[in-house]
Amino acid sequence: MSRVKRLTRSYSQFISVPWRDDAAAAQRVIFCVYHETEERALRTKIDEFELASRQAGHDWYLHDLTDTFAEWLTSQRYAKSYFEKPDLLATIYPKYLDHLAKDFERRISELKPPQKFVIAISGVGSLFGFVKVKDVVDRLAPMVSGRLVVFFPGSYEDNNYRLLDGYDGWNYLAVPITADKTF
Numbered sequence: 001m002s003r004v005k006r007l008t009r010s011y012s013q014f015i016s017v018p019w020r021d022d023a024a025a026a027q028r029v030i031f032c033v034y035h036e037t038e039e040r041a042l043r044t045k046i047d048e049f050e051l052a053s054r055q056a057g058h059d060w061y062l063h064d065l066t067d068t069f070a071e072w073l074t075s076q077r078y079a080k081s082y083f084e085k086p087d088l089l090a091t092i093y094p095k096y097l098d099h100l101a102k103d104f105e106r107r108i109s110e111l112k113p114p115q116k117f118v119i120a121i122s123g124v125g126s127l128f129g130f131v132k133v134k135d136v137v138d139r140l141a142p143m144v145s146g147r148l149v150v151f152f153p154g155s156y157e158d159n160n161y162r163l164l165d166g167y168d169g170w171n172y173l174a175v176p177i178t179a180d181k182t183f
Contacts, residue, residue, distance in 0.1 A: 031152045033154065097131045120149040
């Protein structure tokens, strides 16, 4: 059985466990951790995660971050200058994080999700080098009353997450789900 299939199975087992209503925002976050080389395989199977959520009685919404940086950057007033001098980008990264949060909040308000709602975030690998996933999750998690599922291409070891196996990992309170076990 493939690792993505095992990850789907682990997720299915975890998401079917009854939810506590009094969990803090950070405790409502679920990281589905997979090897970055399996990004395409995971994306082709993402409907199985939706199916598992729905079978457990939870509505589902997928929010893809893959193209958000390109869309946001091209909408900037001085986009041409940033393309000509990419070193200037470092000055506007905090605005990108604000954009992600505002866009997410807008979409959530349009959905008006019930309490038993799963909002899944894909495409977090595209954030690498621009903003930290931890910062994005910290901003988005309080907006979700149900569960925030983050499809995370990287690794998890000793309560430490590393995006794309990058050098700077961080600790986070989220529930890690891997192909090998659910925590």
